[in-house]
Amino acid sequence: MKLEVNKLGRPYHKIPKIFNDMHDSLDGKLNTYFLKKYRVNVTLRTMRFEMDVWQKHTQILSSDIGSLAFDIDRSLLLSVLHDYYGLNKERQEGFTAEETPVTKTEERLKNKLALELVALITGEGLFGKALQIKPDPASLINQWSYKITFTLEGYQGGFSLLLDNTHVDRLLANLRQQAEMCPLAHAEQPVVNVQTSFMTLPVRLTGRLVSIPMTVAELLTLKHGDILPMSLSNRVPLLIGKQPLFNAVIAEDHGKLFFSEFNELNNETSHD
Numbered sequence: 001m002k003l004e005v006n007k008l009g010r011p012y013h014k015i016p017k018i019f020n021d022m023h024d025s026l027d028g029k030l031n032t033y034f035l036k037k038y039r040v041n042v043t044l045r046t047m048r049f050e051m052d053v054w055q056k057h058t059q060i061l062s063s064d065i066g067s068l069a070f071d072i073d074r075s076l077l078l079s080v081l082h083d084y085y086g087l088n089k090e091r092q093e094g095f096t097a098e099e100t101p102v103t104k105t106e107e108r109l110k111n112k113l114a115l116e117l118v119a120l121i122t123g124e125g126l127f128g129k130a131l132q133i134k135p136d137p138a139s140l141i142n143q144w145s146y147k148i149t150f151t152l153e154g155y156q157g158g159f160s161l162l163l164d165n166t167h168v169d170r171l172l173a174n175l176r177q178q179a180e181m182c183p184l185a186h187a188e189q190p191v192v193n194v195q196t197s198f199m200t201l202p203v204r205l206t207g208r209l210v211s212i213p214m215t216v217a218e219l220l221t222l223k224h225g226d227i228l229p230m231s232l233s234n235r236v237p238l239l240i241g242k243q244p245l246f247n248a249v250i251a252e253d254h255g256k257l258f259f260s261e262f263n264e265l266n267n268e269t270s271h272d
Helices: 012-021 024-039 072-085 104-122 166-182 194-199 216-220
Strands: 043-054 059-062 067-072 143-153 157-162 205-207 236-240 243-253 256-264
Touching: 012 024, 012 043, 012 166, 012 216, 024 072, 024 104, 024 143, 059 104, 067 104, 067 166, 104 157, 104 194, 143 166, 166 236, 194 205, 236 256
Parallel strands: none
Antiparallel strands: 043 143, 059 067, 067 157, 143 157, 205 236, 236 243, 243 256
């Protein structure tokens, strides 16, 4: 998932992992919900994530944090409508799901699903506490910070949960609080061994590109504008501090110079 520039410095990339870690729990809750309500065995197939989404015609809800939204595929909604009210599917023959007129019953069921499914998902402790969800039909919000699309197995289609900036901020804050409260993941481990500490020490690798032997008299004659003839050798020494360790080849890629083809000095011939 591409991370936009305005998201840098914040762990937006961890939001998919938060939901994916709850996949089994959400799968079980959705299965129980649809089985009890509509007598259909449904499982959670996949979840898809999008940032900075513009979307109209959603069921907007409010919580004590901010605003959320719910959207559902029309084909899924009509299937649930048939199972819930026992409507005859033959009445819809010759029409696609998009062409079927929207009824008041369908609108009521959509509102019911919005409240119950959003409460089911946010009740997983995503925001640190249970949210008080209620309809907010007066709000007109088209821009959302995050969208999670849930695709079901057993019904055709899926539904989406959309979060505003305040909900995403609370989600990230809750993630940070959990990390701060559980530094104990490594508390029971002994102090990191010496080898691990040594292997993680930062070192500066210096490449000596060229050297020119000169006498003191020649050095004193240098003045501004003089040109020193020099040429790069096939391989250059790489040093840590003053200690040479490797020889390498200079390579260029998109206007930048890189070291490549490292060889230990012990394996180099004397002319290297």
